[in-house]
Amino acid sequence: MTKGSIVKIRISDADKTELEQFADSAGKSVSEIVRSAINETKRGQVAGHQRRENIAKLRRSTNRMIEAFAAKPIDVPKLKEIAVQVRKDAVRVLS
Incomplete structure (x- = not known):
């Protein structure tokens, strides 16, 4: 630059x-x-808005994971699906 x-x-x-x-x-x-x-x-965006949105998505997906662990019996395929989403959401927050 x-x-x-x-x-x-x-x-x-x-x-x-x-x-x-x-x-x-x-x-x-x-x-x-x-x-x-x-x-x-x-661009008409509020500074930091996208980051806050990404953090909120990560929080929701981790809450879904906690709920999945609390279920008896644990639905392993569902848990794997949620874990994939948590990973995607975390990458958005950390990048």
Whole structure:
């Protein structure tokens, strides 16, 4: 990627620290995080909406797995199906 223009914004020291920590934990630069938020906003998406949706899907699929383990007898084919879905949902959250 070629270097582009610089945009300066003012945020509190606490917000800057949180943004830097978030970027670090995500393995991205602050610029990448800000560009991503800008692009999502331009597409009419609320920043982080897709991630929250993916986390909600993962939570629902893990709840289904817990319910499947609680059933007596355990329906192994159903449990395998749910496990596949949990894996897919986890990949979406972690990528």
